[in-house]
Amino acid sequence: MTLQEAALSTADTPAPGTDRQAVVDLLGVLAYGELTAFDRLAEDARLAPTLTGRAALAGMAAAEIGHYRRLRDRLTELGADAEAAMAPFVPVFDTFHARTKPQTWLEGLVKAYVGDGIAADFYREVAQLLDPPTRDLVLDVLADGGHADFAVREVRAAVAADPAVSGRLSLWARRLVGEALSQAQRVAAERDALAMLIVGGTGDLSALAALLKRITSAHTARMQTIGLSG
Amino acid sequence: MTLQEAALSTADTPAPGTDRQAVVDLLGVLAYGELTAFDRLAEDARLAPTLTGRAALAGMAAAEIGHYRRLRDRLTELGADAEAAMAPFVPVFDTFHARTKPQTWLEGLVKAYVGDGIAADFYREVAQLLDPPTRDLVLDVLADGGHADFAVREVRAAVAADPAVSGRLSLWARRLVGEALSQAQRVAAERDALAMLIVGGTGDLSALAALLKRITSAHTARMQTIGLSG
Numbered sequence: 458m459t460l461q462e463a464a465l466s467t468a469d470t471p472a473p474g475t476d477r478q479a480v481v482d483l484l485g486v487l488a489y490g491e492l493t494a495f496d497r498l499a500e501d502a503r504l505a506p507t508l509t510g511r512a513a514l515a516g517m518a519a520a521e522i523g524h525y526r527r528l529r530d531r532l533t534e535l536g537a538d539a540e541a542a543m544a545p546f547v548p549v550f551d552t553f554h555a556r557t558k559p560q561t562w563l564e565g566l567v568k569a570y571v572g573d574g575i576a577a578d579f580y581r582e583v584a585q586l587l588d589p590p591t592r593d594l595v596l597d598v599l600a601d602g603g604h605a606d607f608a609v610r611e612v613r614a615a616v617a618a619d620p621a622v623s624g625r626l627s628l629w630a631r632r633l634v635g636e637a638l639s640q641a642q643r644v645a646a647e648r649d650a651l652a653m654l655i656v657g658g659t660g661d662l663s664a665l666a667a668l669l670k671r672i673t674s675a676h677t678a679r680m681q682t683i684g685l686s687g
Numbered sequence: 688m689t690l691q692e693a694a695l696s697t698a699d700t701p702a703p704g705t706d707r708q709a710v711v712d713l714l715g716v717l718a719y720g721e722l723t724a725f726d727r728l729a730e731d732a733r734l735a736p737t738l739t740g741r742a743a744l745a746g747m748a749a750a751e752i753g754h755y756r757r758l759r760d761r762l763t764e765l766g767a768d769a770e771a772a773m774a775p776f777v778p779v780f781d782t783f784h785a786r787t788k789p790q791t792w793l794e795g796l797v798k799a800y801v802g803d804g805i806a807a808d809f810y811r812e813v814a815q816l817l818d819p820p821t822r823d824l825v826l827d828v829l830a831d832g833g834h835a836d837f838a839v840r841e842v843r844a845a846v847a848a849d850p851a852v853s854g855r856l857s858l859w860a861r862r863l864v865g866e867a868l869s870q871a872q873r874v875a876a877e878r879d880a881l882a883m884l885i886v887g888g889t890g891d892l893s894a895l896a897a898l899l900k901r902i903t904s905a906h907t908a909r910m911q912t913i914g915l916s917g
Contacts, residue, residue: 489738499725508774509769515722515755516752516756518729522745
């Protein structure tokens with residue numbers, strides 16, 4: 458069975474072999490991503506200018522923990538150890554966050570918006586390559602819980618009040634994308650099974666290029682929505 | 688109508704006048720307490736020795752946000768502004784947390800355990816003085832979501848592995864209680880309506896002394912449970 462056939466099968470558990478490792482990798486990277494998203498949002502909440510804003514960001518952080526638990530439970534169902542599944546991705550996320558620590562409330566919001574948007578697009582594409590129960594879980598976890606609306610409202614208001622903010626935040630968003638890409642390449646180089654799932658699942662390298670193009674276009678559209686330049 | 692009669696009435700909304708202010712104060716102090724508990728747990732989660740421990744503390748933090756939302760919604764129902772209701776209590780909590788910043792994972796757990804325990808006992812007593820819907824909300828929010836069990840398990844294991852840990856953590860717990868009392872006195876001095884609700888509701892100063900004695904005894908029992916000396 459090829460990776461693609463395995464992915465399209467309707468079995469409740471992924472096929473054995475490299476395929477299962479790829480699924481465990483994917484759930485592991487998602488789970489640790491949620492844990493660090495919690496951390497990041499909880500920390501950035503302290504930059505909020507009002508208690509209402511602080512509670513809003515804390516609420517987003519809390520939602521990530523709900524997602525984390527579902528991913529961890531799925532790993533356990535698959536017979537994998539959640540801690541072991543996440544461990545390979547700790548350095549990648551920690552490096553990314555250490556290099557992109559927001560200095561202001563608006564930088565924090567842009568990071569949440571840009572980061573969650575790209576991550577969600579990417580995982581949504583990859584989810585199509587998974588067994589149906591895991592796919593449905595991933596899609597469900599990625600459904601936006603209103604984070605984007607809140608960030609868009611706050612950032613657009615700040616840009617309207619001071620147009621100079623737009624240039625600074627656009628630059629910040631480009632830096633975030635650059636760092637994210639460099640960490641994603643590191644994951645692809647280190648996690649063979651996961652890289653194979655994606656390349657194998659999409660079909661070939663040109664299909665992979667098309668996927669990256671879709672993600673880039675969606676990012677550009679999001680930047681326009683929030684009032685920044687891509 | 689006395690404060691006590693107002694508190695015992697079955698009306699869905701608290702009586703007007705000082706009583707309403709006391710209820711808004713109480714919900715405000717609880718709500719801001721939940722927001723800072725979120726912050727504290729989220730920050731202490733980073734001290735966890737394992738990803739599982741980190742996720743456990745992050746999960747407790749997430750639960751506090753659920754509580755916060757319910758208290759905020761009740762304030763809104765009562766026609767109060769949540770942000771304004773919380774504002775008077777910001778310095779008290781922030782001072783408390785700044786003076787009791789855990790340096791280790793175990794200190795963080797003891798703080799969560801001791802602080803949540805005393806706060807819950809206190810609010811549970813005061814809840815009896817409130818109108819039924821607010822009382823039920825407060826009691827529901829205070830129901831322990833397994834935080835205590837987790838802290839007890841971890842701290843007892845650490846004490847068993849190294850008995851010297853017990854003395855250090857007992858001292859830490861005493862410092863926490865001392866700081867909490869000093870901040871509570873500050874609130875009582877600054878918030879007349881709230882102080883009146885408690886003194887008026889309990890009946891007189893000797894009843895208030897009895898309430899404090901019950902809270903102290905419960906704290907001592909909790910310390911024994913976790914393997915520390917009170």
